[in-house]
Amino acid sequence: MxxxxxxxxxxxxxxxxxxxxxxxxxxxxxxxxxxxxxxxxxxxxxxxxxxxxxxxxxxxxxxxxxxxxxxxxxxxxxxxxxxxxxxxxxxxxxxxxxxxxxxxxxxxxxxxxxxxxxxxxxxxxxxxxxxxxxxxxxxxxxxxxxxxxxxxxxxxxxxxxxxxxxxxxxxxxxxxxxxxxxxxxxxxxxxxxxxxxxxxxxxxxxxxxxxxxxxxxxxxxADDEDGEKAEVxxxxxxxxVNRATALWTRSKSEVKDEDYTEFYKHISHDFTDPLTWSHNKVEGNLEYTSLLYLPEKAPYDLWNREAPKGLKLYVQRVFIMDQADQFLPLYLRFIKGVIDTNNLSLNVSREILQKDSNVDKLRTALTKRVLDMLSKLAKDDAEKYSTFWKEFGQVLKEGPAEDYSNREKILKLMRFASTHTGNSEQSVSLEDYIARMKEGQEKIYYVVADNYNTAKNSPHLEIFRKKEIEVLLLTDRIDEWMMGQLFDFDGKSFQDVTKGELNLGQVETEDEKKQQEETAKQLDGLIERIKPVLAEQVSDVRVTHRLTDSPACLVLGDYDMGLQMRKIMEAAGQKVPDTKPIFELNPEHPLIVKLDQEPDEERFSELAKILFDQAQIAAGGQLDDPSAYIARLNKLLLELSA
Structure with a gap:
């Protein structure tokens, strides 16, 4: 010793x-x-x-x-x-x-x-x-x-x-x-x-x-020939006691599911089973074997984009490095697995990997493998895919902006809540949505909010419910940023229902459009009275036909930053553009009719401000002066009770 x-x-x-x-x-x-x-x-x-x-x-x-x-x-x-x-x-x-x-x-x-x-x-x-x-x-x-x-x-x-x-x-x-x-x-x-x-x-x-x-x-x-005890x-x-053969080098037909599962646990140090995997061998100009796994649970450092990630890299079955992150894009950083190739040299380093054209080819091929694996899972096992989406959906949403060449594939994998489902489950695909579009509907409509209830109860959805037009309800923090990178899917453009003038296209009849124009003209006087009252808060006041139950709502310009993104940037201490919303009025609502008939200008001003504050609250925003709103509301209640 x-x-x-x-x-x-x-x-x-x-x-x-x-x-x-x-x-x-x-x-x-x-x-x-x-x-x-x-x-x-x-x-x-x-x-x-x-x-x-x-x-x-x-x-x-x-x-x-x-x-x-x-x-x-x-x-x-x-x-x-x-x-x-x-x-x-x-x-x-x-x-x-x-x-x-x-x-x-x-x-x-x-x-x-x-x-x-x-x-x-x-x-x-x-x-x-x-x-x-x-x-x-x-x-x-x-x-x-x-x-x-x-x-x-x-x-x-x-x-x-x-x-x-x-x-x-x-x-x-x-x-x-x-x-x-x-x-x-x-x-x-x-x-x-x-x-x-x-x-x-x-x-x-x-x-x-x-x-x-x-x-x-x-x-x-043991006794020897002379009867003496023989010494062993x-x-x-x-x-x-094991096969001692790299699992990914074996034929898929001879590898059992439990073998794949245990190998996943070996390379990931996770002892939950993977959701699915893809094992492929490619020969030709590009020779490689890949074994890619989709975990069931997200790791704790998933949202740290600087955290170590990537595949185990082997060259000609010789281990080169852990967490080689050059072979998959960042939005697929949750994938675990092994890549073994003959197209790289044994003395490869991270610096060399960044310059080798074969790495780009392997990255393209492996990205396609992963997206195909996810597509197959979505098609074959909706329950497992729902598990994947809950854990990794927000990461996948980074994809359309990072990987333009695969944008259509990634969009097909996305799932959303919508007014069609009636619950907060994100189970609606864009293909589902398009299959249910109304005759004459030309756009994919969506609303972005901080949470499901705010999105579901947005006043901007009222006309869509009346017309039975489905609207996607987006509530993840990344959603507004993501939608800013998207323009269309399958020939249908995306439209935020809280932005710009509402145009339902051919879903509305010519008679309906004509009636809306006539109604708007009747409120020209009311609009001119409101504009100076709210001049500091809004960029414009106009009549809307997107409301059926609410008296008023706030609408953003076509290119204005949404409320969710403003909150995120403000929380991060970043400056946001100084823009004002548009104040839209429901001409058929009793409160708007009553406001139009109000002769007292001071009272008219107070009522207009109350309606504006209510619209801001309904949109999920915060009041600039909550105490002033409460004071106006209390004054109104006292008048009504007198």
Missing amino acids: STETSKETLGFQTEVKQLLHLMVHSLYSNKEIFLRELISNASDAAEKLRFEAVSKGDIYEGDSDLKIHITFDKDAKTVTIEDNGIGMTRQEVIDHLGTIAKSGTASFLSNMTGDQSKDSQLIGQFGVGFYSAFIVADKVDVFTRRAGEAITNAVHWSSMGEGEFTIATTEKAGRGTRIVLHLKEGEEEFADGWRLRSLVRKYSDHISFPVLMQKDTPALD SAVPEFES
Whole structure:
């Protein structure tokens, strides 16, 4: 046993303490995943060594046979997982085993409820990795040496999984990492060869490196020819218990669904099943194999556009890099998977990837694969697609502006709430909408609001309900920005019902249009009286025929910024254009008729201002002077009660 030096005791990062406690108490029903996570880490270490060896052949130290060993000791109640991969330096051990450097940690922890089943699902979305060892072990020892480092520069890390860990310098002949789990009382089932073998085959059969376990031990004693006890060889024999073939290189016909599922969990460190996947091999001028997965749950850092993302990149089956983000556009950043190609060089770097024309070709092909996968899911399984849309729909809405060449495909994948559905579910596609358009309808109508109720109850929808014209109800924060990038779909232009003059085209008859013009002329006098009263608040006053129940509404100019976007920009401290809305009056509403007949100019002014403030509230806006509105309303109520 070598002497340890430079030993010190350090405290875990606060988030690690919380995560360890939650995992130990929430994942008791999924405890066997610890082996999958530790084997995945060992596999990653072997892949990183193989990549580094492309430019540094001597880093193999004469041992290029990469493998993972699993041993156990029933008497000592230990399980050991050992690899001869890249290994870690002292600082890397502190960084990787003492902290969680994953973005979204704070958000993850804030979502914890204390409910074990719900917390288990949340931990699954976050990924558990090395810390899963403490689900079954009350003490974990890690012995590791970085490839290329001296034998005396190995590191011993040890912890009871509570508030602190110790770290010391030690000796280790072979490079790589050995993890020793000291099993808790009651977890002895894992110090069993049959149990460990079954877990490897269940969770890690797809690992591309051999996972070796000791063969069943023969009888310890045997008589030789002279009757003496023969000594059985003390050298254990090991055999591979997994296929040790990269899953994506195998034919689709020989890969089971459970194999695909477990491979997803291996590359994503998520233990929820994926919604769907697409496995393809392409030969010709562009040669590549791709295995792309659609997760069921959004990660916590989904909205951080700077967070690490992308596919695992292999070149000729040699691992090159994690999270290669050059192969999919940003609006598809939720996709997980592997790309293995022969069209790139083994010494490729992130900088080289940005300049290689083959990367652009692969990006185009993979983007098409993902969009086709989503289209197929939408067609074949509406329930699963609804799950996808709830988790990732807002990210996909970035697509039309970022990827013009695929705009039509992306628009077909979008789902919206509408006046047709009668609920807040976003289940209406643009193709559904067009199929239900009224005869003579030329536009796709929509309204943008902060929430579903505000959108559903917008006064601008009144004429559309009367005419039974469907309107899309958009309530996501990205919606107004997105619609500003869109012009048409399938030959039908988009129209915000809160902007510009209302023109229903051929849906309205010539008699209706003529009647509207005559009615508008009758209110010319009223409009001229209102204009000076609201001159500071509005750009114009006019008669409208978009209202059937409300007395008035506010309308924006065709190119004015919408209310939702104004709120977002103001909240971000950005300046917004100084524009004024148009005040539109319903000529048939009793309040407008009464206002037209009001002889007292002061009272007329107060009533006009009340109607304007009400229209602003109905549009989801905020009053500039709420107290003045309340005072006017109270005065009116007192007059009515007198």
